[in-house]
Structure formats: C-alpha cells, structure tokens
Amino acid sequence: MSDRTVGTARRLLEKLGLAVTVVMGRHLSPAERRQAKRSHGSYQEAAASVRAMTIPESARIVESFHLPRSGSVLEEPHDQRWSPTRARARETAAPRPKLRRKSRSHPDSPRSPRPIALQEFAWRIARNYGLHSSGAPTTPGALYGGRHIGQLCNILERYQVTPDRYTLETLRAELDEALAAARIRPLDNGDKRDRLAHFAWMLGKLHTFTKGETRRERQLREQEARVKARILAAQQAQVKAAQEAAALDAAATARAAFFADHRSRLRPRATSPASRTAAVKILVTTLIGSGALHQHTRELQQLVGDITLLDRDLINAGWTPAHERSDRRACWTHGEHTLTIQLRNEHPHVVMPLLDLPEPIAARIQSLHASQ
The missing domain is CATH 1.20.5 (Single alpha-helices involved in coiled-coils or other helix-helix interfaces)
Incomplete structure (x- = not known):
C-alpha cells in the first residue's frame, strides 16, 4: 500500500471507533535527542505516534449474569416418594458415613524470619526505586500498590540480590549497565503499570547479564x-x-x-702512676747510671725506651722487678725464672729464662736482640 492509503485507513478506523491516538508524534528536543542517544545508542530526531486498537461503544454492551450453583436447578425434581424401588432402596441401604475433612500428614513447619540485613537492604531498595508507599502505611511493611515488603524480599532472594553480593550503589551501576547492554530504556515510575513487577523484570535482566x-x-x-x-x-x-x-x-x-x-x-695495674714513674726512674738509673738520659746518644735513648716498654709488659704479665743497680743490670723474676738485661757499650745483653714468653714480650726481646 501507499502512504496515502494507510493514512486513509487509519482515519477511517478512528472514525469507526476502532482505534485511538494515545500520543501524537513530534520532533524531539535537543535534551530528548541526547537522552535517546544514551538509551539506545543511535541518533533519533523524531518520535512516531502511539495508537491503540479499541472496541466500539456499541459492541461493549454485554449482559452479565451469574451461573447457578452446582446441583441447584429451577425445575421441580421428579417425586419418587411412591416409587417402590426407591422405597426398597431406602430401607435396605446402609447410611452414608459422615464426611470428614482430610488432615494434612505433614504440617507446615513455621517459617523462620528473614535476616535483618536483607530486610534493611530491601527497604533501602524500596525507597530508592520508588517501591515504598508514599502515604502512611496501613500495615507494617506496606509497599506501593498494597504490596508487602516480604514480596520484595522474595524477589531479591530469587535473583540472588543479597547484601553480601550487592550494595545499593553497585546494584544501581550494574543494573544500568545491564539495561544499556540490552538496549532497554528506563521508565519513570508514573509510566509503570506495576512498579514491583517491573523491578522484578529488571532484576531478571540483571541476573541474565551478570556472569561470575x-x-x-x-x-x-x-x-x-x-x-x-x-x-x-x-x-x-x-x-x-x-x-x-x-x-x-x-x-x-x-x-x-x-x-x-x-x-x-691482662693483669690490671697494681701500682699508681706515681709509683710507676718511680719504677721507671729506677730502671733508667740502673741501666745508664746517675747521669741524665738526654746527655747520651739518640740510639741509647731509643734502646732505654724499648727496655722501659718491655718493663711495663713484664709487670703486667706478673713479673717482679729485681734490679741490681750496683752492677747496672735490670732483672725481673717470675717464680724461679729470671730475665736479665745489661747494657755493654750501648748494646743490650739479654739473658732469657727457659720458658715460653707471651707474644708481646717475646717480640720486644727479639727486637732488643736485633739491636745488639
């Protein structure tokens, strides 16, 4: 058909009362074009008219009546009081047993209450998605349209929308992603015939879209x-x-x-600095006599200094000074052992005992032997 023929047929249907225009088509505003772009991802400039098929007023008059109850008729029943067959049957027939209600073999177990976290989560969802009753609730847990919060909890449990899997923010984000992937445009609450059913339908889309x-x-x-x-x-x-x-x-x-x-x-020092100075003075006097040390040669001064250091090590090692000043001989005793040093022509003459001396003392005595 051509466009003109279709337009003529549409106007004829409206004249006959078989169709009605719900929303007239028009060009979209810039804001509506942007919203359409976000909704289905393509460019849309205009919206078509929305029409609905109807029933004419003349065809709507239908007489309504109630059907009779089962077993009740308007006709007079056939009188069988004088029937010998029926009389004989009434005399010989056993009385009918009384009807007893069937009892349930398995009584329903009492239903446990839902977790408080799920109930609070359901109330937050109801408030954010317009599912709660706007006025004062007539019954506890009332939602929009006289529904109960338990129905919303059933829907959440059916699609596994629980507080351990979603928060209100993540539910909103993932629901928007699921609807955008399915190219479904969100509706306002005023355009929904049943808000709770529409919300359950959206959760079904989310359950299908969610993987993992x-x-x-x-x-x-x-x-x-x-x-x-x-x-x-x-x-x-x-x-x-x-x-x-x-x-x-x-x-x-x-x-x-x-x-x-x-x-x-190391043996701690048993003498004071003053006594140590006096002992060194006695050692030097024993080696060089009563003269001053600085009057002798440099080599002799160095040699006397080495012997003084050896005297300190021997005293720390437990040797006892026993100098012989008359013979100008420095002596140290340690038990039965004696160590003797005497200067002859500015050269040391060392007499060592027959025992192993500690390493520092042996090294100093070895250096004195080297200077002989």
Whole structure:
C-alpha cells in the first residue's frame, strides 16, 4: 500500500471507533535527542505516534449474569416418594458415613524470619526505586500498590540480590549497565503499570547479564587480599625485627665475651702512676747510671725506651722487678725464672729464662736482640 492509503485507513478506523491516538508524534528536543542517544545508542530526531486498537461503544454492551450453583436447578425434581424401588432402596441401604475433612500428614513447619540485613537492604531498595508507599502505611511493611515488603524480599532472594553480593550503589551501576547492554530504556515510575513487577523484570535482566562475581564480591575479595597482604607483611616485619634483635644480642654477647676474655688475660695495674714513674726512674738509673738520659746518644735513648716498654709488659704479665743497680743490670723474676738485661757499650745483653714468653714480650726481646 501507499502512504496515502494507510493514512486513509487509519482515519477511517478512528472514525469507526476502532482505534485511538494515545500520543501524537513530534520532533524531539535537543535534551530528548541526547537522552535517546544514551538509551539506545543511535541518533533519533523524531518520535512516531502511539495508537491503540479499541472496541466500539456499541459492541461493549454485554449482559452479565451469574451461573447457578452446582446441583441447584429451577425445575421441580421428579417425586419418587411412591416409587417402590426407591422405597426398597431406602430401607435396605446402609447410611452414608459422615464426611470428614482430610488432615494434612505433614504440617507446615513455621517459617523462620528473614535476616535483618536483607530486610534493611530491601527497604533501602524500596525507597530508592520508588517501591515504598508514599502515604502512611496501613500495615507494617506496606509497599506501593498494597504490596508487602516480604514480596520484595522474595524477589531479591530469587535473583540472588543479597547484601553480601550487592550494595545499593553497585546494584544501581550494574543494573544500568545491564539495561544499556540490552538496549532497554528506563521508565519513570508514573509510566509503570506495576512498579514491583517491573523491578522484578529488571532484576531478571540483571541476573541474565551478570556472569561470575559481582562488583561487590570483587571488592570484598580484593579487600580480603589486601588485608591478608598487610597481615603477611606485618608478620614478615616482626620476624625480621626478631632476627635483627637476635643478631644484635648475639653480637653484644660476643663483644662482651671478647672483652671479658681480653681483660682476664691482662693483669690490671697494681701500682699508681706515681709509683710507676718511680719504677721507671729506677730502671733508667740502673741501666745508664746517675747521669741524665738526654746527655747520651739518640740510639741509647731509643734502646732505654724499648727496655722501659718491655718493663711495663713484664709487670703486667706478673713479673717482679729485681734490679741490681750496683752492677747496672735490670732483672725481673717470675717464680724461679729470671730475665736479665745489661747494657755493654750501648748494646743490650739479654739473658732469657727457659720458658715460653707471651707474644708481646717475646717480640720486644727479639727486637732488643736485633739491636745488639
């Protein structure tokens, strides 16, 4: 058909009362064009008219009447009181047993109340999606259209929209994504015939669109992974700190043991600085006589200084000075052993005992032998 023929037929249907124009077509405003672009993803400049088929007023007059109840008729029943067959039957027939109601073999178990978290989640959804009753509720838990909050809980449980899988924000975001992927334009609450049924239909689309874990479940999983990582890092830091503390304690113990052993080997000084100076003076006088040390040669001064250092090591090692000033001979005794040093022509003459001397003392005596 041509466009003109279709237009003529449409006007004829409206004249006959078989069709009516609900919304007249028009060009869209810029805001409506942008909303249409967001809704179905393509460019739309105009909207077509919306028409509906109707029934003419002349065809709507229908007489209504009630059908009779089962077993009741208007005709007079056939009188069988004088029938010998019926009389004989009434005399010999056994009385009918009384009707008893069938009892349920398995009584319904009492239904447990839903979790408080699910009920609160359902109320938040009802308030945000316009499902709650606008006026004062006549019954507890009333929704729009006289529905009960339990029906919304049933819908949420059917499509697995629970607080552990969704929050109000993630539900709104994922529902918008599901409707956009299905190219479904959201409707206002005034355009919905049944708000609760329309919301259940949208949740069905969301349930079909959702594959795998939801955004809320992914957030919980990532949060749990971060918490486990922080706990593991804290445990590793504690182990590392314990190891460092143990290493520091071991180092401190080793250092204390080393110094304790070193101090036990060295004999503490039993003389004061004044007595030490007097002992050195006696040693120098024994070696060079009563003259001043600075009047002698440099080599002799160096030699006397080495013997003075040896005297200090011997005293620290437990040797006792026993100098013979008349013979100009420096002597040290240690039990039955005696160490003697005498200067002859500015050269030392050392008489060593027959025992092993400590390393510092042996090294100094070896240097004195080398200067002979």
